């Protein structure tokens with residue numbers, strides 16, 4: 001159990017509670033009008049609008065959220081999509097951003113700003129081997145920058161290594177380049193034609209191995225398949241490989257310890273640059289500052305977004321080795337530098353929020369805390385393996401998934417409607433969880449848990465109680 005000197009909750013003083021209006025005490029006429037206009041005027045992400053009202057959130061504090069009707073939730077998703085890693089109402093982040101907004105909100109181009117330097121200095125200390133930070137404003141964009149860097153290096157070297165490998169079940173964003181590297185076919189369905197030059201390698205998914213093998217007797221066939229794809233594609237044409245270190249939205253797939261060293265050695269053999277997408281896992285989520293720290297490997301490019309400023313302001317980063325940076329300075333004229341810009345990559349306030357976020361993670365030993373509380377969370381969820389429809393419980397740090405099946409023997413995925421019902425029942429019980437959503441055809445059967453880093457043992461009990469009750473209501 002988690003009993004050590006790490007502060008278990010931010011002090012009252014660290015939260016903004018007192019500054020915020022109380023949540024509305026019930027559905028007055030105003031709440032009703034907001035709910036209706038939200039349904040009728042706002043186009044929700046990833047959603048078929050079928051006339052139902054959506055919840056409208058109005059206030060957050062720590063891990064608690066309140067909707068416009070005054071209903072309280074425990075948020076086990078960190079803002080729906082694993083972003084608000086330090087919880088809601090974090091005064092230090094807000095004050096850092098507010099002070100910077102007053103001093104200088106923004107400037108981009110050849111001039112820089114102080115918080116970006118502070119952030120780059122502090123962040124690079126955690127990422128030996130990487131030495132440059134490129135700023136933009138979304139995870140998709142951070143990955144697009146990485147793809148463009150790989151392609152421009154190849155163009156400058158005139159070596160035709162513009163192809164990029166990606167992995168089944170990984171997701172790298174919503175833009176067309178990122179969707180061209182999408183291993184979640186429900187996400188990319190219908191948006192083609194796609195950008196050429198992306199090649200898929202098999203998922204690392206021990207519960208449903210594409211090679212019908214079992215770890216550890218499998219000889220890591222999924223890792224060795226990377227070499228086969230390189231050979232089939234033509235090693236002289238492959239310049240990069242983009243992977244999620246731990247697949248998040250594709251089902252919380254944590255590679256076994258030997259996977260990454262094996263993949264890294266194959267990529268090195270063919271001189272293929274490794275782009276690690278840690279948009280979800282970066283900055284502590286898995287109980288290490290970066291998920292790749294668990295494996296002792298070294299990326300050439302690293303992309304970060306969601307937790308960089310705990311989503312208090314939008315910011316994303318592409319970190320690069322000095323070699324890639326220098327390769328991109330090697331041309332002449334317009335080819336003598338990386339001709340790319342991100343308008344909102346110049347947000348000094350977002351950089352200030354991110355710097356404050358990182359300083360809190362360091363000061364409060366949050367990476368250690370995530371590791372310890374992750375064991376509590378995953379240990380508690382593992383109790384549900386007794387249920388006939390719970391096929392697998394897996395995860396690392398505060399990133400956990402429960403995979404539902406109709407039959408344990410056949411491992412047949414439980415129909416998505418039933419998985420949705422479990423999540424809906426949990427929301428009725430006041431606990432918000434995520435799920436594989438419009439990701440993998442026939443494979444949206446995983447509920448995921450990614451609470452903020454300050455989650456307590458009581459919170460974990462409440463999450464598990466609601467989960468157990470929802471399971472009973474939906475599946476018996």
Ligand SMILES: Cc1ncc(COP(=O)(O)O)c(C=O)c1O
Pocket residue numbers: 081137138139140141143171172173174244248249277278279280305
């Ligand atoms: C692993 C991963 N990479 C990239 C992205 C894209 O980030 P964004 O939605 O900020 O563009 C996501 C978003 O969910 C993600 O999960």
